[in-house]
Amino acid sequence: MKCPYCNNSDTKVIDSRPVEDGLAIRRRRECEKCKKRFTTFEKIENSLLVVVKNDGRRESFDRNKLINGLLKACEKTKITYEDVEKIAERIERALNNTMEKEIESKMIGALIMDELRNLDQVAYVRFASVYHKFTDVNTFVQEVNRLQEKDRVRPEERNEEK
Ligand SMILES: [Zn+2]
The missing domain is CATH 2.40.50 (OB fold (Dihydrolipoamide Acetyltransferase, E2P))
Incomplete structure (x- = not known):
């Protein structure tokens, strides 16, 4: 300088x-x-971050793309645009904090999942279904099962159905 x-x-x-x-x-x-x-x-310059996609291609990190993806998942839920912006900001900061220049898209997906999981189940499952289509179907099934488990009726009620 x-x-x-x-x-x-x-x-x-x-x-x-x-x-x-x-x-x-x-x-x-x-x-x-x-x-x-x-x-x-x-x-921090966003263009410093490079996203490595699952097929190995690289593209520069785009916050708008992240926001658009989030908005799609959060459609018709209680999540507001403001929430989405905040999530995007947190994710971007987390990515910058890794100090890595190349970020795997998988990692961004995992961060989004973490955010949505706590915020809104509908948005979470919706995002998970799109996200895991490109990664691992088994993990998605496990996640959905895990969510259903949480909502499931108590064991004694289930026994009555038999
Ligand atoms: Zn001087």
């Missing part, structure tokens, strides 16, 4: 603090040469 006063390239960081909920960093720097101080603002 060059000094804006004397153009010297040796500057040292004297303070750095996360801003915008950890999505950006503000740094206070001092020029080694003229000793003047200045502030820099570093923001």
Whole structure:
């Protein structure tokens, strides 16, 4: 980072603090040469993230795509657009926090599942059915069974049906 006063390239960081909920960093720097101080603002660039799809193809991470996928899953549920944006933000932050430049699409799917599981069962199952179509059918069946188990009537009631 060059000094804006004397153009010297040796500057040292004297303070750095996360801003915008950890999505950006503000740094206070001092020029080694003229000793003047200045502030820099570093923001995470989304295009740094590359998503590796199941077939091995790579594409840059696209937040809108994530939001659209979420909206589709959350259609006609109690989940609002605002919720969806928040989920997308959390997922993006989690991805950035991994410090990996390449993210497997599987991992994004798993993060979405975690978010939806706690929020809305309909959206969760809907997303899971689309998501697992491209990964693993068995896992999806297990998940649905697990959900049904939770809703299932108590054992003594079931016995009466026999
Ligand atoms: Zn300077």
